[in-house]
Amino acid sequence: MSLWTFLNGGDSLGRINQWFTRFKTHIKQLDLLLVLVYIVLSLIGLVVIYSASMVPSQRLLDATPDHYLIRQLIFVTLGLIIIAIIYNFIRPSLLQSSNFQMVMVLFSIFIILYTFFFGTEVNGEKNWIYFGSMGIQPSEFVKIVVILYLAQVFHSRRNNLSSIDQFYGPAVVIVILTASVVFQDFGTGAIIIAIVGAIIMFSGIPFKYIASIIGAGAAAIAAILGVNYLRTGQLLDTYQMGRIQTFLNPFEDPLFQGYQITNSLIAISRGGFTGSGIGDGIMKLGYLPEAHTDFIFAVLAEEFGLIGVLTVIGLFMILVFKLLFYALRTQVMFYRIVLAGVAIYFAAQIFLNLGGISKVIPLTGVPLPLISAGGSSYLSFSIAFGIALVIIKEIRKHELK
Structure with a gap:
């Protein structure tokens, strides 16, 4: 068939028109503002990562100044591809299926336990698995598993939320996942606890049971601390105690324990109203450790x-409130829980990062969403964002006409 025949054939034109119709429908169901915010934050991240990592790349790695920029650009590209695949090929029915849920939970428990016993310790936390020079943090992806699992749990029990005994089994699963993560990565564990708490609030469980859940959660935390005391001889690990002491008085030891937070506060104070200008910051030049990851907001x-x-x-x-807007508008429990969970995932991580570098709370070592350098965190955010877009597409298609 010639090109002219293809372009002018009735069937071909019909297929092209059908494709364009589907494309316009997809665009109509896509929240373009959310996508734009995601892209702009990612681009800001690339710019600041390049500025923050130029000198460390050369001094510490003997690499080119754009070493971390190129790595992050690869992750940003992968993130966009993952979002496109999820948005076009994943349906909520798949996320809700019992087989998918079972495989997701069992694999998560397995990979977290594997990391606990065979993982690599970085900065006092044993939460990395390395494949050659590339490493991943499995705990980053457990947040998504917890969101999807709890969304299905509450959705399937939505007509009988007052029967608390039906939640005992799921509670055991969540405790296992959360406790396993807390032992490896306290910051990520704190985010998971925040996600679980927010989901319970959005689920509509009677308030009288929330107090029981809070009590059970407090007992679980006490048990975790007790196990840690038996394992190490202290309630918190040494690096965690150091972070608390640094938070209470960072200037007592500004050259050791308080070095990071002291220089972070100096960097923030130097910015003033308009900043020193892109690339002209001083604190990233060896004064501020982890400038391109945990402390990237201080550079910004x-x-x-x-x-x-x-x-x-x-x-x-905008990102968080738009997700909460859709969560509050939908009548489908599964949709509501997923969107609320993703919103709190983003919000909790933003708060822990910004609060830590500005001495509002103790440092937790969590990255800033979409801006800090790091593949595991960026891809985890991208997967969560892609799932949220799928849910929003269903809401816009059926509920917000």
């Missing part, structure tokens, strides 16, 4: 000033 504050800080926080707020 120094170089972009208050204007840059408010811009990024504003973008994060």
Whole structure:
């Protein structure tokens, strides 16, 4: 068949028109503002990562200045591809299927236990698995598993939420997952606890049971601390105690325990209203460890000033509040729980990162969503964001006409 015949054939034109119709429908069901915010935050992250990592790349790795930029650009590209695949080929029915749920939970427990026994310790936390020079943090993806699992649990029991005994089995699964993560990565464990708490609030469980759940959660935390005391001889690990002491008085030991937070506060204060200018920050030049990862917001504050800080926080707020908007509008329990869970996932991680580097709370070592360098965290955010877009597509298609 010639090209002219293909372009002018009735069947071919019909297929093209059908494709364009489907494409327009997809665009109509896609929340373009959310996608734009995701892309803009990712681009800001690339710019600040390049600025923050140019010198460390050369001094510490003897690599080119764009070493971390190229790595992050690869993850951003993979993230966009993953979102496109999820949005076009994944349906909520798959996420809710019992087989998918079972495989997801069992594999998560297996990989977390494998990391606990055979993982690599980095910065005091044994939460990495390395394949050659590439490493992943399995705990980053457990957050998504917890969201999807609890969403299905509450959806399937939505007509009988007052029967608390039907939640004993799922509670055991969540405790196993959360406790396993807490032992490896306290910051990620705290985020999972926040996600679980928010999901319980959005589920509509009678308030009288929430107190029981809080009590059970407190007992579980006490048990975790007790096990840690038997294992190490202290309630918290040494690095965790160090972070608490640093939080209480970072300037008592500014050259050792308080070195990171002291230099972070200096970087933030240097930014002023407009910042020193992109690439012209000083604190990233060996004074601020982990400048391109956990403390990247301090670099952003120094170089972009208050204007840059408010811009990024504003973008994060759009992302979180849009997800909560859809969660509150939908009548489907599964959709509501997933969107609320993803929103709190983002919000909790933003709070822990920004609160830690600004001395509002103790440092937890969690990255800033979409901006900090790191493949595991970026891909975890991308998967969660892609799932949220799928849910929003269903809501816009059936509920928000």
